[in-house]
Amino acid sequence: MNSNRVVKVKATVSIEKETPETERPDTFLRGNDDGVASSVRFRFEKMIREAQDTVCNAIEIADGGGKFKEDVWSRPGGGGGISRVLQDGAVWEKAGVNVSVVYGQMPPDAYRAAKGAASNDQKPGPIPFFAAGISSVLHPKNPFAPTLHFNYRYFETDAPKDAPGAPRQWWFGGGTDLTPAYIFEDDVKHFHSVQKKACDKFDPTFYPRFKKWCDDYFYIKMGSNYDHRLEYNDGMGNMLDTWSSCHRDERRGLGGIFFDDLNDYDQEMLLSFATECANSVIPAYIPIIEKRKDLPFTDHQKAWQQLRRGRYVEFNLVYDRGTTFGLKTGGRIESILVSLPLTARWEYDHKPEVGSEEWKLLDACINPKEWI
Amino acid sequence: MNSNRVVKVKATVSIEKETPETERPDTFLRGNDDGVASSVRFRFEKMIREAQDTVCNAIEIADGGGKFKEDVWSRPGGGGGISRVLQDGAVWEKAGVNVSVVYGQMPPDAYRAAKGAASNDQKPGPIPFFAAGISSVLHPKNPFAPTLHFNYRYFETDAPKDAPGAPRQWWFGGGTDLTPAYIFEDDVKHFHSVQKKACDKFDPTFYPRFKKWCDDYFYIKMGSNYDHRLEYNDGMGNMLDTWSSCHRDERRGLGGIFFDDLNDYDQEMLLSFATECANSVIPAYIPIIEKRKDLPFTDHQKAWQQLRRGRYVEFNLVYDRGTTFGLKTGGRIESILVSLPLTARWEYDHKPEVGSEEWKLLDACINPKEWI
Structure with a gap:
């Protein structure tokens, strides 16, 4: 497993503007060797598009009323995506399931920062990359029915044009996690058991590792990124932004599995x-x-769900690398924001009564449990 | 006017943990020369605390029902704040008016980045700073009554301990802006006229400059910061974050005035x-x-207000340097989030009918006008 040192560089990735399509193409891959049926790119795209169909179909059947609205888009040089949203259904207030395929270029500065190179003398060319992913957030209406998020993605770099022999890099990432407003222990056990069963087919260490990674990830991101910022002007026209930590000390929900940078x-x-x-x-x-x-x-239970939806929005908009990777690589802002619930609520300094069902949910978000 | 080059550095500002207070102190300033009544620090704190009283009083009278709830907090080494929130009143669904005073330390790395120093040989000590501000967001219930935001702040650095003779830096920032869901031209003209009158007392260039700055600021921040991000792993355990632009091409509301880094x-x-x-x-x-x-x-008009509130949340959580400076320097997360409305709504790809009142509002957010 890689270390997770994050180098942040403000730089522009070169991606073309998307154009709407009237029909779904067979593939969003470019018409060169990417389209070879044995390639991982090809098979990953096929997998996420089949998963999108399966999930949307199951949601429509379970909803018994709502239908997904579909938007297809592509980019002239290759890549594109399919956004599907079911809104104001019988069971779900908002359900989004998106797939996207992206070809882009990493700028050389970003590449240097990633390599940790100290000198400006090295001038590698831009690094072409490929990314594909499925990303989904499902928000039901009933406060006892939980929100689900899942996202699976694959990333590959090409060799830089000026170093054609350099090896490709690749990795997988993703996860599935559950965010209820109320805890039904049977539900959470069932959910985690299915995740464990999927993991155990491949490696007995996967579930414990990826369960913990999920708990840590949806916690760390608040601590390390939802920081309060101060501005400092050095009097020379430079504005310095800096941060100090401002924790919620709380996870978004009851976890699941999460993994990233998986290539070993x-x-x-x-x-x-x-x-x-x-x-x-x-x-x-x-x-x-x-x-x-x-x-x-009751109205009280619905209001609590709305407050938890507010917290969900907070997590997703402030720091949502995992949640919306697939959405974001699409670059369509409406696709990005499909992860938001239809409605949400923020009350100042709301604190549930100690021992109440609402308090139990919050307690489980603050102190993650082993459910199975 | 300073250039606005922004140097972003992920670094920790040293600020102590806040503690709740049962009474408002006369001043949050430290008991040394900061408390001299002639100092700008002293007079700025006095001004923002008087403004907080005046605004809260006027809001309570106009609301005719709701009362502000107050939280006072301080830090052992000096500084603190007063958060006031009126929730679910007769006129406002949520009104927050906060003041805060902060003493902190800029880390040397941040200082070097601000100075643009290339070498690691320079090792200045931490830079002590002082910041004080008032920040407020007022969200009414009626969809025809606009949301107001204002924020005024003052910032000073001390000389580093290892360079006692170095000059202090200082600047003022702030602004007042209006975010309606529907346009009443008389209202917008009145609002901008009052801003212009305040500006004209000091400099005839202020209103046109700060009006444009407000339009640009609440636009630029989406373009330059609400960017979609890609992740790139160089295979050496380094994760690179980078961005590509993802514009809304839209302002948050109908503007007002905004200025920052004002020290010339x-x-x-x-x-x-x-x-x-x-x-x-x-x-x-x-x-x-x-x-x-x-x-x-109508219900339709209320739903449109809720969609605009959703957009407000989007702006504030994704990038809110101006909005929540005063809140953020406080570091209390509940104070930070007081800028959020009580309720909000997100519909996928909502587009108002061309020519409708809703469309006119959106058009004015996309193409800012000269109101007076």
Whole structure:
């Protein structure tokens, strides 16, 4: 596993403007060797598009009313995506399932920063890259039916043009996680069991590692990124931004699995693993929805769900690398914001009564548990 | 006017943890020469605390029902703040008015980055700084009554301990801006006229410059900061974050005035100017509220307001340097999030009908106008 040192560089990735399409193409890959059916790029795109169909189909059946609206878009030089949104259905207030394929160029400065090169003498050319992903957030109406997020993605670099022999880099990332407003222990156990079963098919260390990674990830990002910032002007026309930590000390939900930068296993094995994870979304989620979608609820319970939706928005907009990677690589702002709920609420300094069901949820977000 | 080159450095500013207070202290300044009544620090704190009282008083009277809840907090080594929130009133769904005073230390690395120093040989000590500000966001219930934001702040550095003779730096920043869901041209003209009148007392160039700065600021920040990000792993355990632009090409509202890094005028004059601006908030805003707070409205109009509130959340959480400077320097997360509305809504790819009142508002956000 890689270390997770993050080098932040403000730089522009070169990606063309997207154009709407009236039909879904067979592939968003470029018409060169990317399209070879044996390539990982080709098979990953096929996998995420099949997963999109399967998930959307299952959601429409379970919803029993809402239908997905589809937007297809592409870029002249290759790449594109399919955004699907079901809004104001019978069961879900908003359900988005997007796939995207992106070809881009890493700027040389970014490349140097990544390499940790200290000198400006090295001038490598731009690094072409390929990224593909599926990303989804499903927000039900009933406060007892949980929100689900999943995202699986594959990333590859090409050799720079001025160094054609350089090896390609590749990695897989993704995860599936559950965010209820109320805890039904059976539901959470079922959800985590399905994740564990998918993981155990490949490596017994995967579930414990990726479960913890999920807990840590949705915590760390608040601590390290939702920082409060001060401005400092040195009097020379330079504005300095800096930060100091401002924690919520809270996870977004009850976790699941999360992994990133995964490239230290066999590539075929990881492709199969990502496929298994994507195929586990429906068996992990729909049985919970079926049990909870029609439970009666009070105004108080609905208001608590709305407050938790507000927290979800906070997490997603302030720092959402994992959540919206697939959406963001698409670059369509409406696709990015599809992860937001239809409605949300913020009350100043809201604190649930100690011992209440609302407090139990918050406690489980603050102190993540082993569910299975 | 300074150039606005922004140097971003991820670094920790040293600020102590805040503690709740049961009473408002006379001053949050340290008990040394900061407390001299002639100092700008002292007079700026006095000004923002008086402005907080005046604004909260006027809001409570106009609301005719809601009362502000107050939280006072301080830090052992000096500094603190007063957060006031009125929630679910008769006129406002959420109104927050916060003041804060902060003493902190800029880390030497941040200082070097600000100075643009290339070498690591220079090792200046930490730079002590002082910041004080008032920050407020007022969200009414009626969709015809606009949201108001204002923020005025003062910043000073001390000389580093290892360079006691170095000159202090200081600057003023702030602004007042209006975000309606529907345009009443009379209201917008009145609002901008009051801003212009305040500006004209000091310099005839202020209003046109700061009006444009406000339009540019609430636009640029989307373009330059709400960028979509890609991740690149160089295979050596380094994760590179980079961005490509993802514009809304839209301003948050109908503008007002905004200025930042202002230090190239007489310091006394700028203190008077900031005071005049803060004192203009109520005359600019309350007459509009009185005219609009009881207008009848439809569900459709309320839903449009909720969508605009969603956009407001998007702006504030993704990039909110101006909005929440005063809140953020406080470091209390609940104070930071007081700028969010009580409720908001996001619909996928919502587009108002061309020529409708909703479309006119959006058009004015996309193409800022000269209102007076």
